[in-house]
Amino acid sequence: MAQHSFPRDSATRPAAGRARLAIVTAEPRPGVLAPLLKRLRRARPWLAERTVVLDAAAEADLADVRLVLFVLPPALEARDPAAWAGARRIALKADTHWIPVLNRPGGARTTRRLGGGGPDSREGHPPGSLFARLHHRKRAFVLNGEVMNGELLLSASGVFTPSASIFAGRIGKRRLRREARAADQAYFDAAPEATPALAQAARGHGLDFASVEFCMTPQGQARPTRIEPIGELGGTLALAARRRGVKARIERLLDRYAEALEAVFLAELEAGVPGRSAA
Incomplete structure (x- = not known):
């Protein structure tokens, strides 16, 4: 992560007018x-004070x-076309005034499942x-x-849904x-794998902040099978939460x-490009 010279406490915030x-x-x-x-609000109050939440359906x-x-x-385009159209208008308005946009709507309309299930992940491992x-x-x-490691998805059936997970209920033997x-x-504690490939895959789908599911090919390459914006903090991640230390994982993700x-916002303040705000 890029390092910046700006102080990060609420008492001595970076000076950049009313930048938000x-x-x-x-x-x-x-x-x-x-x-x-x-x-x-807790860890970066100066940034929280500069943050405004906008409704996609409003001006x-x-x-x-x-x-x-x-x-x-998820699925906003189908669930609420008006809000989706509003989000697209906000992104275009930001473009008009040279305001950088992260997780641009249109790059990730829905969850992307890519190229089927991929190779049988069981192959090549010791019997x-x-x-x-x-x-x-x-x-x-x-x-x-x-890139930050999140979790292993493990399934006896090859279906990677919460109900099919080995961590769901009593599926599988206790020892397993x-x-x-x-x-x-x-996996969570290990160094991230294939960082450039995963970051490029997310970027290719218009996402700067994304959840990426992937498998490793026999050649040692990461093959993404599902890409989506970081949204709900549940699903398979919430299974067996206490025994898997899920709370600590979510805390790390939020940090x-x-x-x-x-870091992105500070870089924009450092750039100091005049006239970038818009009414």
Whole structure:
């Protein structure tokens, strides 16, 4: 993450007039938005004070805005076409006034499932091992080019939904679930894999902040199978939450999300381009 010389406490905020960060959302608000705003208020109060939340369906006032981030609910185009159209108008208005846009609407209208299920992830692993017995994918979070490991997706059937997960209820034997939790924790604690490939995949779908599910090919390359904006903090991530330490994972995600967002905003303040705000 880029380092900046600006102080980060609320008493000595960066001086850049009334420069603001605009977060555009719509109802129902994605589950990540409220905790992200709370994290900004707690850890980066100077940025929280400069943040304004805009309704995608309303006329947007972009006066003094230096950066726009879209945090939209899934399938908004189908669920609320008016809000979707409004989000697109806000993005175009930002473009007109040279305001950078993150997670541009149109690049990620819905969850992207890519190229089928990919290769059988069990192949090539030692017989009897966890990864030879269970289908598996990896989930990582892309945060403006940085990558953070999220969780292992493990399934006996090859279907990667919460109900089919090895962590759901009593699916699988106790020993297998214990082994699966250990592998899941090891992945979360490990260094991120294939950072350039995952960041490029997210960027190719118009996303700066994204959740990417992927498998590794026998050649050691990351193959994304699902790309979507970071939205709900539930699904498979919420399964066996206490034993998997999910609360700590979400805390880390929110910290990294806030840090990455702050870095982009600070870079815009450093750029100091005049006349970039819009009424």
